[in-house]
Amino acid sequence: MVKLSVTSKLDGIRSWSLQARDTCPGAIGADACKGCYATQGNYRYPNVKAPRIENREDWKRDEWENDMVKALDSDRYFRWFDSGDVYSLALAEKIHSVMVRTPWVKHWIPTRMGKFSKFASILSQMQSLPNVMVRFSSDSIIGEYDDRHGSTIFPTIAHVTENAKPCLAYENAGKCNGCRSCWDKSVTVIGYIAHGKTMLKHVRIAMESIS
Numbered sequence: 358m359v360k361l362s363v364t365s366k367l368d369g370i371r372s373w374s375l376q377a378r379d380t381c382p383g384a385i386g387a388d389a390c391k392g393c394y395a396t397q398g399n400y401r402y403p404n405v406k407a408p409r410i411e412n413r414e415d416w417k418r419d420e421w422e423n424d425m426v427k428a429l430d431s432d433r434y435f436r437w438f439d440s441g442d443v444y445s446l447a448l449a450e451k452i453h454s455v456m457v458r459t460p461w462v463k464h465w466i467p468t469r470m471g472k473f474s475k476f477a478s479i480l481s482q483m484q485s486l487p488n489v490m491v492r493f494s495s496d497s498i499i500g501e502y503d504d505r506h507g508s509t510i511f512p513t514i515a516h517v518t519e520n521a522k523p524c525l526a527y528e529n530a531g532k533c534n535g536c537r538s539c540w541d542k543s544v545t546v547i548g549y550i551a552h553g554k555t556m557l558k559h560v561r562i563a564m565e566s567i568s
Contacts, residue, residue, distance in 0.1 A: 358424065358428075359373065359412075359424045360373075360408035360409075360412055362374055362408065362409075362439065364439045365531075366531050366533055367434075367439075367533055368532065368533050368534070370432075370434045370435065371436070372436040372438065372439040373412065373425070373435075373437055373438070374408075374409050374437075374438050374439050374440045375409050375412055375438065375440065375442070375444070376410050376440065376441055377393055377395035377400065377440040377441055378393070378396060379413070380441040380444040381441060381442045382469075382470075382473070383442060383468070383472050384469060386496070387469065387496035388497060389497065389498050391555070391559045392553055392558070394556075395439070395441070397555065400440060409441060416448050417447075422451055422455055422458070426455060426458045429459045432459075433461065433463065434465070434537065434540055435459075435462050435465070436464075436465050436466075437452060437464065437465070437466040437467075438467060438468070443466065443468055443470050444470070446475060446476065446479065449470070449476060449479045450479055452466070452483070456483060457486065460487075460488050461488075463488050463537075463540045464483075464489045464490070465490050465540045466489070466490070466491050467508060467539075468480070468491065468492070468493060469493070469494050471493040471505060490542050491507070492506075492507030492547065493505050493507050493508075494506065494507070494509070495508065495509035495510070497509050498510045498560050498563055499512055499516070499563050499567070500512065500518065500548065502546055507545070507546060508539075508546060508547040509546065509548060510548075510549050510550075510556075510560075511548045511551065512551050513550065513551070514550055517548040517550075520545065520546060521547065521548035522547055522548060523548045524536075524538070524539075524547055524550065527550045527552055
């Protein structure tokens with residue numbers, strides 16, 4: 358049986374995740390990952406880590422794709438990786454297969470693996486599906502991004518540029534409250550507002566360095 362998790366922020370929408378850091382080669386050198394939420398709070402508890410650690414081996418099973426398709430029978434929205442990333446090309450290919458076989462589900466996959474050329478083709482195939490939104494995460498914590506990116510972190514709401522749609526979860530006790538912009542292909546860039554003591558510390562340092 359596949360191990361899915363539910364992130365309270367996402368109004369009960371489920372996720373399939375891996376352990377942060379261990380499966381995030383694209384996070385190396387990224388300012389945005391210095392205050393990673395998936396290494397803090399509840400993510401530190403053994404019972405939260407356990408399924409993510411198990412998933413790193415479980416996806417290699419021959420029946421994993423079929424089990425995922427069955428598990429998503431009643432889902433309409435799904436997030437890949439509320440922690441971790443699609444670190445393996447073989448995993449990416451299996452995820453693509455699941456996406457193809459579940460056209461009734463809108464899939465959102467945030468990732469930094471676009472940095473690596475060998476992932477370009479499979480990520481492009483995912484993005485070409487009408488029910489999939491691949492968002493390449495900017496490494497910036499001061500709102501920098503380019504045409505490749507689908508999300509970035511802004512220091513405050515006042516820093517959000519007109520081309521980005523701000524995530525307003527910070528106004529709603531950290532919850533999406535029905536917003537589905539991250540899944541919406543028409544939304545080019547999502548602007549997440551920096552939060553959390555560790556992240557805000559890094560943002561302050563970054564802002565001071567450019568002032």
